[in-house]
Amino acid sequence: MPAPDSAAVRDNIERQRYELAVEDGLAFAQYRREGDNLLIVHTETPPALQGRGLASRLVRGMIADVRARGLRIVPRCSFIVDYLDRHPEDRDVVAEGH
Numbered sequence: 001m002p003a004p005d006s007a008a009v010r011d012n013i014e015r016q017r018y019e020l021a022v023e024d025g026l027a028f029a030q031y032r033r034e035g036d037n038l039l040i041v042h043t044e045t046p047p048a049l050q051g052r053g054l055a056s057r058l059v060r061g062m063i064a065d066v067r068a069r070g071l072r073i074v075p076r077c078s079f080i081v082d083y084l085d086r087h088p089e090d091r092d093v094v095a096e097g098h
Helices: 054-069 078-086 088-093
Strands: 009-012 017-022 025-034 037-044 072-075
Touching: 009 054, 017 054, 025 054, 037 054, 037 078, 054 072, 054 078, 054 088, 072 078, 078 088
Parallel strands: 037 072
Antiparallel strands: 009 017, 017 025, 025 037
């Protein structure tokens, strides 16, 4: 059973991004897939929704999905880099050398 934070996060493969829909908008993390690696290039939360922890919920859900699928991430987005600095327990999903 997925964690509550990951339940609402979905991988929109067609748009190459993880999405977290909330009543007032959509937060997302854009990626480029290279084999088993997802290069996370941009994370965005609508300005009116910032400061509510939505981007962190999005990243937690994304990491849970990546981990479950045996993929790895390459953080290219400053928010993801900062998140991983604050949550070293999630660095197991980071591709080697990154």
